[in-house]
Amino acid sequence: MGRHMASGHLLSCALLCVIAAPVAAEPVAPPAAVAPRADLATALFPTPQRVEPHKGQLDLARGIRLAPPAGDEGAAKAAGLLRGWGGDLFGRTDTAPPLRFRRVTGMAREAYRLDIGPHGAEVQASDDAGLLYGGISFWQLATASGGGTIPAQSIADGPALGWRGAMLDSARHYQSPRYIRAFIDWMAAHKMNRLHWHLVDDQAWRIEIKAFPRLTEVGGVRQPATAPGAPPLPDYRGTYSQDELRAIVAYAADRGIEIVPEIDVPGHALAAIRAYPEWGMGVPVPPGTEAGWGVFPWLYNSDEATLAALETILGEVMAIFPGRYIHIGGDEAVKDQWRASDATQARIRALGLKDETALQGWFMSRLARYLEAHGRAAIGWDEILDGEVPPSVTIMSWRGIGGAIEAAKRGHDTILSPAPALYLDHVQAMHPGDPPGRGGVISLASVLAFEPQPAELSPAESRHILGLQANIWTEHIRTEARTSFMAWPRLSAVAEVGWRGHGSSDYPAFLRRLMPQLERLRPLGLEPSAGAWTPAIAVEPGADGRGAAVALSVQGDLPIRYQIDGAAPKPYVGPFVASDGAEITAWALLDGRPLGTGAARRIRADALQKRESRALETCAKKVDLLLEDDFPAEGPRASFLIDILAPCWIYRGAMLDKVDRIDLAVGQIPFNFQVGKDRDTIRFRAPKTPEGEFEVRLDDCDGPVVAMLPIAPAAAHPGVTRLTGMLASTQGRHDLCVTYTAAGPDPLWAIDSIQLFQQEPK
Ligand code: ACM
Numbered sequence: 001m002g003r004h005m006a007s008g009h010l011l012s013c014a015l016l017c018v019i020a021a022p023v024a025a026e027p028v029a030p031p032a033a034v035a036p037r038a039d040l041a042t043a044l045f046p047t048p049q050r051v052e053p054h055k056g057q058l059d060l061a062r063g064i065r066l067a068p069p070a071g072d073e074g075a076a077k078a079a080g081l082l083r084g085w086g087g088d089l090f091g092r093t094d095t096a097p098p099l100r101f102r103r104v105t106g107m108a109r110e111a112y113r114l115d116i117g118p119h120g121a122e123v124q125a126s127d128d129a130g131l132l133y134g135g136i137s138f139w140q141l142a143t144a145s146g147g148g149t150i151p152a153q154s155i156a157d158g159p160a161l162g163w164r165g166a167m168l169d170s171a172r173h174y175q176s177p178r179y180i181r182a183f184i185d186w187m188a189a190h191k192m193n194r195l196h197w198h199l200v201d202d203q204a205w206r207i208e209i210k211a212f213p214r215l216t217e218v219g220g221v222r223q224p225a226t227a228p229g230a231p232p233l234p235d236y237r238g239t240y241s242q243d244e245l246r247a248i249v250a251y252a253a254d255r256g257i258e259i260v261p262e263i264d265v266p267g268h269a270l271a272a273i274r275a276y277p278e279w280g281m282g283v284p285v286p287p288g289t290e291a292g293w294g295v296f297p298w299l300y301n302s303d304e305a306t307l308a309a310l311e312t313i314l315g316e317v318m319a320i321f322p323g324r325y326i327h328i329g330g331d332e333a334v335k336d337q338w339r340a341s342d343a344t345q346a347r348i349r350a351l352g353l354k355d356e357t358a359l360q361g362w363f364m365s366r367l368a369r370y371l372e373a374h375g376r377a378a379i380g381w382d383e384i385l386d387g388e389v390p391p392s393v394t395i396m397s398w399r400g401i402g403g404a405i406e407a408a409k410r411g412h413d414t415i416l417s418p419a420p421a422l423y424l425d426h427v428q429a430m431h432p433g434d435p436p437g438r439g440g441v442i443s444l445a446s447v448l449a450f451e452p453q454p455a456e457l458s459p460a461e462s463r464h465i466l467g468l469q470a471n472i473w474t475e476h477i478r479t480e481a482r483t484s485f486m487a488w489p490r491l492s493a494v495a496e497v498g499w500r501g502h503g504s505s506d507y508p509a510f511l512r513r514l515m516p517q518l519e520r521l522r523p524l525g526l527e528p529s530a531g532a533w534t535p536a537i538a539v540e541p542g543a544d545g546r547g548a549a550v551a552l553s554v555q556g557d558l559p560i561r562y563q564i565d566g567a568a569p570k571p572y573v574g575p576f577v578a579s580d581g582a583e584i585t586a587w588a589l590l591d592g593r594p595l596g597t598g599a600a601r602r603i604r605a606d607a608l609q610k611r612e613s614r615a616l617e618t619c620a621k622k623v624d625l626l627l628e629d630d631f632p633a634e635g636p637r638a639s640f641l642i643d644i645l646a647p648c649w650i651y652r653g654a655m656l657d658k659v660d661r662i663d664l665a666v667g668q669i670p671f672n673f674q675v676g677k678d679r680d681t682i683r684f685r686a687p688k689t690p691e692g693e694f695e696v697r698l699d700d701c702d703g704p705v706v707a708m709l710p711i712a713p714a715a716a717h718p719g720v721t722r723l724t725g726m727l728a729s730t731q732g733r734h735d736l737c738v739t740y741t742a743a744g745p746d747p748l749w750a751i752d753s754i755q756l757f758q759q760e761p762k
Pocket of ligand 1: 331332381398
């Protein structure tokens, strides 16, 4: 197995490996936090359309008196929100200057005008959202001023795109109602307006349906998968009652956010079919299947009774979620079960349809019409364009943006949420300690640069682009803290693109607004990732075997400043040498000032050739995941970068002079992936011992074996085990390819780290 590596890699490695090498040192305490710049010129988020400065300023020393007009419920809600977010500042009723809200006619949807003068401020808008966004802009200025003064100004502002959304997957992993409310606050503070809520999937059904209680009783619980022989993990459960959902819907509506629930059909149906097998195709479900990830083959059947049950479910969903849109999924419905079923084939003929794809079109259209008959509109993932669906159905483009282009040309409204550009389950950096996710970095700068207006569309077709949305799939996002980390600040970039209507390559300008925005959301509980502006500190043995060669890098080409052992900071211009024990600290700079707390590492001579798996390369890059270990149940677990279809790693440019020992820290994880026929493509060399062995090859994955490490010592331990092996004597710099032999893919063996050791001097 394994891929031949181009020799060009080897030639360029001497340079590249210094730059791409991973951290090989232990963390030390980070330097003290550096406060963001409270600059009122960059206080508004997203970037406003127009700001006109005036003479004078508004003094906030006495606070602000919120003054919504009597009887205007929308204005009262906007004022109530600011009171909740702004603490003392907005609590005044006495002689403080007012923030007035005035409803006017003729302004665009969600647009506002905010006038600030020495005697107070006024928001004007035609709709509730505009009043809210004007209020939020005032709050942004007030927090940036630190309660001091705001320069007099007039702001005329509004969004370019009407759909500025996030999709949150609460099916694969569950987030509490309290967390969902906090998430809604963070979205509102970014003037985002759609929360697409993925509530059901193969792994779980989380929304209470009173007509079908088994959906949550049976479908709301699963036991997480573990590798064969590993201790079981506790049941994973969580559901939302209709009362909880109604309260969340109201909370979101008060913040200008429409919740778009998704009931995914006809695939992603396993949880429902486990609860009500009569809705499925009669294909047995092996125990524990729901604990897997991937594309499952279980589909709903197309019987009248099943469609009637789905309509009953949608009826309850509509009664909870009053918004215009209901999402009915339609993605990844592999048709094998329909193809193999005589009853389904007879149904296709009886309906006068061509094939299974047309049957899905019929299935989706039937439910779309049901929603439309009740005054609602259906959304489906872009696969539903393959069958015939009415042009009134909105298409959500996820397989790239081709679906959106085709949809707009065919007269459908459409939303851009393409993978991988806006899939926030992809990691946003590969820093040590970052939580698990899909491999393949989606950076903050790349989200900001996302262009939501496909050039292929005419102006008339472009009007069908409602906006954009990023998707937070949670297969690999197990906790709420990790959900925040993966979502933010990349969602901030989505908010910016949606508001401006275009992507931006002016990353520093974005960061100037982002830093105060994130800081003001901390009191509202947001703990975002700082990975985008945290430098990576890569270390490897110095030339001539002396000290360490240290290379720094950061996303978005920001300048970097560093210190060694607290000496005067220097601008980073290229790799430098540091001695054993030295402490390196580094910061990315924005306008000459440090961003965030930076990174800190101590050089350890004995760990210069240790690489965590996330600093290795996978050989084939088919399905790279940064996967969490299944052990222990409580406390920290390892995360392994692994290509689940080709477990094989490259340690690029290892310096092998005098190296005679290699340690592999390895762990086993369950192969719980529904990958269909791709499973047959996972190949291993035949094991020589019952548990197999790791093999290390020189230069190339078909090269000579230079180390062989039997897996047996690790097989009995469910966590990470360190295997030690001798490495055949070799000189110079080489790539090492690491694979393992096995009888099959379950369990998967994964590398936590590789460490090379030089022979002890005799
Ligand atoms: C999707 O990612 N299956 C919409």
